Amino acid sequence: MARIKTEKNTTRKDVIVSKAAILFREKGFKAASMRDLAESVGVEAASLYNHIKSKTELLHELCFSVANRFLQKLDEIESEPIPAIQKIEKILRFHIVEMVNNYEEVYVSDREWKHLNDPYLSNFQNQRRIYRKRLAAIIETGIKNKEIKPIDAPTAVLILLHAISGIESWHRSKQKITAAALEENMVTILVGGLTI
Amino acid sequence: MARIKTEKNTTRKDVIVSKAAILFREKGFKAASMRDLAESVGVEAASLYNHIKSKTELLHELCFSVANRFLQKLDEIESEPIPAIQKIEKILRFHIVEMVNNYEEVYVSDREWKHLNDPYLSNFQNQRRIYRKRLAAIIETGIKNKEIKPIDAPTAVLILLHAISGIESWHRSKQKITAAALEENMVTILVGGLTI
DNA sequence: ATATATCGCTAACACACGTTAGTGCAAATT
DNA sequence: AATTTGCACTAACGTGTGTTAGCGATATAT
Structure with missing residues (x-):
């Protein structure tokens, strides 16, 4: 006992x-x-x-704690007086650091939210949709200001977010490069891909 | 009946x-x-x-038919006498088209292979690992030939492959851009991000 | 020291799951 | 037309699931 x-x-x-x-x-x-x-x-x-009410409660807990952290950070970055492309880079770096340091939670929130039950499910999906729209809006601004290539903003968001979830493979790989090197490589490729 | x-x-x-x-x-x-x-x-x-032996057999069938298609295409592209960056672009386009047209199969193969049983599981993981190494080798060549930025090749592979799986979001989205536009946008960002 | 709340245990529940056995009809083959 | 094969059915199995009830011990508060 x-x-x-x-x-x-x-x-x-x-x-x-x-x-x-x-x-x-x-x-x-x-x-x-x-x-x-x-x-x-x-x-x-x-x-x-x-200690807990149900198995699903565990999933709520995980999904929403992660979602809230990201939303909060987005609020913070959105209001900074810096160019759009720098906002995107900051958000990207935040995602990467979170995925490196809070791997399990972030991964579960990203991949297993399907198994939430309503009303949590629709709630989570809404938050996700809104989050992506806000990212797309930042990219649109960057395009207007000629910082970013004239691409389809939602597509760019989808690439960014999913590329980040690839850090899963990094975690599992045998000979890892350092987290810092990973971050720099990802930023180079992705921000480089967006920038004019 | x-x-x-x-x-x-x-x-x-x-x-x-x-x-x-x-x-x-x-x-x-x-x-x-x-x-x-x-x-x-x-x-x-x-x-x-x-008609079938077991539930898992269905998963085998799906995972390996997809894996084989990709391996075959890689064989084909690898042996073409073209610059590395063009090989990467071709592979990228193939992945995109597959993900657009054979969404369900490709998605399942990508996300649900964890539930395969040995010996299929280790087999599949091996194929995956080798596939990624071959992609990384092409990128390394591109770097040596100054076609591609001096980045960590495995990281580039991970970004490419996961970005593609983001097409899932495109499939689910209400107002889709056309498949062709999606492809061009993705190529622009990703190949653009790799190119020097 | 006594009373109370905390918390881990055993036992058991109802249920959903993958799968097998066996039956009989309908299609394909001869 | 006769025979064999293909295939969908009903019934049921064993197992693993999330979860609840109730007991007793231990930590906490008085």
Whole structure:
């Protein structure tokens, strides 16, 4: 009857959520069972329910905490008085750093949100759509100001966001280049591809 | 007792496989049940087993048919006597066209291969790894020949491949630009990003 | 020291899953 | 026309799933 160990300023629920992120990432939400999760936490499956309401709650928690972080950062960057292309670069770098440092959460939020239930599902999809529109708007501005090539902005957004999710492969690769080098390479190619 | 309808040159198994692609794409392999599949084929679940061996067989079929198409095309392009950057562009265009026209299969092969079982799993992973190495080698050549910026080749590969998978968002979006426009935009940004 | 809330346990539930066995009709083959 | 094969059906199986109920021990608060 060993209790779940918590470090300072983390609840037992936090421990469960972050173990869930690891598990959902490696098996996928549907394939990861509560018994798997329990084992990785070091407890029986039923005991998890003293801390959480349901399996899906874990997914909510992960998806929305990630989404909120990105939205907040976008607010911040959008209001800075800098050229559009620099805003895009800042956002890009933020995404990369997040994907490198909070791999599991970000990955799960990106790939497993399909398994959310309404109303969370439509909510999440809306946030996502709006986020992309805001990015597209920045790119449009950059095009008007002749900083960015005259391309289709939504397509550019789609390329940027999905390219970032490729960091998954970097995480899995044997001989990794450093995170900093990865970031510079990605910025070179992607910002370079957009710039006139 | 209505039989599965087949068109000319397609077996009943083909019908099942392609319906499975649609289902696996929209729900994910684990979340899609054989009963779901049966319903979309217009038959009882048990009847499917007159044509297939198992649920996983459907996934094999999808993953490897896609992988083989890509490998074959790579063979073809690799041996052409053209500059490296043009090879990359050709491969890129092939990926885009495949993702546009064979959306379901390609998407499933890309996202759901995790659920393959050994020995198919390791087999598939190997093929993938080798494919990426061959792409990286082409990029390295391009760098040596000063056609391509001096970037980390594996990182470039990862960006290319994942950017392409972003076409998923294009498929789902309401106001789509044409497939041809999509292709040109993607090539502009990505080949532009690589070129010196 | 006593009372209370916290939390992990065992046992069990209802259900959805992939799959098999066996039956009989209809199409294909002779 | 007779026979064989193809194929969809019903019924059911075993297993793994998320989750609940209720008990007892331990940590926390009084």
